[in-house]
Amino acid sequence: MNQIKFRKFLSPILILLIWQTIAINGIVPTWFLPVPTEVMKTLFGMIMSGEVPHHTLISLGRAFSGYLLAAVVGILLGLLIAWSTIIEDFFDPLIELIRPLSTFALIPIFFLWFGIGNTSKILIIFKSCFFPIIINTIAGIKGVDAKLIMAAQSLGANGFQLWTRVLLPSAMPMIITGLRISTAIAMMALVGVEMLSSDSGLGFLVIDAQRTFDTERVFAGIGVLSIIGFSLDKLARYIQSKALSWHSETSLGGGM
């Protein structure tokens, strides 16, 4: 077990060592590839000055708002669509038209309609997260074995009980997979939109440092984003395994 854990650290450490060697010997200029230890020093300074915590909180606030909105609307609308074919026929064309559209194609419109403040940023994150959640919810409910429903009906379950005690728990692995995929997507959309137009947040921090050729700060910002993304996925996996402890296959879906 310990050996396996150690092996998993091997490749990142190796890359850092090679990188350090190349950078420190001046093979490439430091504005092109900064020295890792210097990046860490810079990052430490940025954390202590409160700069990183400040931007991180703003970014997480936006990502969380958009994600939560997508989760609530996506799951509720998904359940309604799975419940009624009339509702499905109404919403399905809209979903199929908007879903394949790149989120970034919508950014100009969103800026135009909602301004360049938080609203448009949150809505762009919402758009990115919404579809994996709603599609997984619909597929989860529709994929429930018809005979399992029959078994529940014969045991006396009425329409409402069928939803709360059979359909929802059955669909839960799929719904949670959708929610997990969307955590990574939320972070991607967040950085993109913050780079395009913002004066705060981690995406802004990175792009602002790049504009002044402060490559150490660029890497420091990327490092923070990478740690946040990694931690969120770990957290999502943990919640998934706790919520689905009954499920024999909790290794659902690849990370995005």
Next chain:
Amino acid sequence: MIDATNISKVFNGRKDRKETLAISNLTMSVKRNEFVSIVGPSGCGKSTFLLMLAGLEKPTSGNLTIEGAPILGPGVQRSIVFQEYLLFPWRTVQGNIEFGPRLRKVSKDDCLADTRDFIELMGLTGFEHCYPHELSGGMQQRVAIARALANKPEVLLMDEPFGALDALTRESMQMELQKIWLQTQCTVLFVTHSISEAIFLSDRVVVMSKRPAIVKEELKIALDRPRQRDMHMTRQFREYEAYLKNIVWEEVN
């Protein structure tokens, strides 16, 4: 107790919208506490008939009554057990068994007391907190039977319940089903592909014809109760078996 009169069932094909007559003018009845098996060629409509009795399918025409009252939908006095177990994978053994009573707002404590007998009867003691995927097929089917019994049904409908089990497990499950039936005294309707299983368990074996299904033959099984495993070897058993096999064989060809 159960009376089916002139039951017909027409299925509409999803693609070609062609009508298929699955069951045609089927008439049969089952007495209280009787153990009746239904055998017949694959796809003859045995399972469909069972689903109708469970209230999960509606006959296209004909009358289906239990104690004189028409069957209009599922009801807790009729429990069904399927070949595929169909347990709720997110519920433990205990959670599965008390599913029915919990729907009717029976308190958790009462459920625990009520289901204990069935857990013991099905040999599931010690497995109450396991999840279905941790159990073998035979154990899962025990849970499914206990779950059906927990509703205290008057009629137990069984759709090839042992069809997915290996031969040895199957035999021991037959012994246990007989024990349960003798203890609970419910009426059992048992659909199976196995003629020897039907003879071994039943008071009466009903042979259905190929599509469109009618009752082709009914045979009373006059073997002593409780039936023992070695009864398979007796001359009487073999005669029943040969007789029924012939009739089913005619239907297959």
